[in-house]
Amino acid sequence: MTDYAEERRSELEVLESIFPDELEVISDDQLAIQVEPDVQSEREPYTVRLLVTYTDTYPDEPPELELDMVEGDVLDDELQFMLDGLKETADESIGMAMVFTLASRLKELIAEMIVKRKVRIAREDDERFRREEEALAARKKGTPVTKESFAAWAAKFEKEFAQIQKREEDDRLKALPPKEREETRRWVAKLTGRQLFEQGAITVESDAAFGEEGDVALDISQYERRAAEDEDEDEHGVTERLRLADLSDDE
Incomplete structure (x- = not known):
C-alpha cells in the first residue's frame, strides 16, 4: 500500500x-x-x-x-x-x-x-495604424463632385445665405426708431430687384443715413442715372423728327 x-x-x-x-x-x-x-x-x-x-x-x-x-x-x-x-x-x-x-x-x-x-500588442498596433491610414486616405479622397451634388450644394448655400442676409436686415431694422423703420421698409418696397441687387443690402446708420429725425436717406445716384437715360432718349427723339422733316421737304 x-x-x-x-x-x-x-x-x-x-x-x-x-x-x-x-x-x-x-x-x-x-x-x-x-x-x-x-x-x-x-x-x-x-x-x-x-x-x-x-x-x-x-x-x-x-x-x-x-x-x-x-x-x-x-x-x-x-x-x-x-x-x-x-x-x-x-x-x-x-x-x-x-x-x-x-x-x-x-x-x-x-x-x-x-x-x-x-x-498581440504588435498586431493590435498594426491594426490601429491600418485603420488610421484608411481613415486619413478617405478624408483626403473626399466625396466626388457631380452636377447633381453641386446643384444641391449650391441651392442649399443660396438658401442659407439668404436666411443670413434676412436675419441681418431684420436686426438692423429692429435697431431703428419706429418711424425710421417704417420709412425704410417703404423705401425698400419701391426699389426694383436690380436696385436691391446693386446695393447688396440696406445700409442704415443713424448719423450718416438720416440728417434729421424722420428724414430718409436714399441713394440718389439711382435717380440721377435714370434722369440721364431719359435725357438721352429725348435728344434721340428730337433728332429723329428733324431727319424725317428734311426728307419730306426733299420730296
Missing part, C-alpha cells in the same frame, strides 16, 4: 533545498512557490505564486493548482493560458512527484505568455 503522506514529506525536503527562498509551506497538504521567468524584465517584471494543494492519493492523481500574480498585470485569459498548461503537465506526470516539474513548466509558460502578449 502506498504511503502518500511519506511521499509528500520526501518531496517537500527536496523542494526546500531547491527553493529555499521561494517555497512557503502552508500546511501538511498545501504549499506555495513564487516563480519568475528565467529572463526577468526590469521594466516589466512578472512573478507568479503557484499554490499547490495535495489530494489524498497524490501523486497518483494531480494536485489542485491555483495561480496568483505577485508582480505584473495579466489578463484573465493569459492567466488561464498558464493554468491550462500546468494542468496538462500534471496529467502527464501522474504517478511521480511533480511539484518541481510544475514549477519549471510555469517558468516556461510565463515566458510564452510574455511573447504572446508582445505579438
Whole structure:
C-alpha cells in the first residue's frame, strides 16, 4: 500500500533545498512557490505564486493548482493560458512527484505568455495604424463632385445665405426708431430687384443715413442715372423728327 503522506514529506525536503527562498509551506497538504521567468524584465517584471494543494492519493492523481500574480498585470485569459498548461503537465506526470516539474513548466509558460502578449500588442498596433491610414486616405479622397451634388450644394448655400442676409436686415431694422423703420421698409418696397441687387443690402446708420429725425436717406445716384437715360432718349427723339422733316421737304 502506498504511503502518500511519506511521499509528500520526501518531496517537500527536496523542494526546500531547491527553493529555499521561494517555497512557503502552508500546511501538511498545501504549499506555495513564487516563480519568475528565467529572463526577468526590469521594466516589466512578472512573478507568479503557484499554490499547490495535495489530494489524498497524490501523486497518483494531480494536485489542485491555483495561480496568483505577485508582480505584473495579466489578463484573465493569459492567466488561464498558464493554468491550462500546468494542468496538462500534471496529467502527464501522474504517478511521480511533480511539484518541481510544475514549477519549471510555469517558468516556461510565463515566458510564452510574455511573447504572446508582445505579438498581440504588435498586431493590435498594426491594426490601429491600418485603420488610421484608411481613415486619413478617405478624408483626403473626399466625396466626388457631380452636377447633381453641386446643384444641391449650391441651392442649399443660396438658401442659407439668404436666411443670413434676412436675419441681418431684420436686426438692423429692429435697431431703428419706429418711424425710421417704417420709412425704410417703404423705401425698400419701391426699389426694383436690380436696385436691391446693386446695393447688396440696406445700409442704415443713424448719423450718416438720416440728417434729421424722420428724414430718409436714399441713394440718389439711382435717380440721377435714370434722369440721364431719359435725357438721352429725348435728344434721340428730337433728332429723329428733324431727319424725317428734311426728307419730306426733299420730296
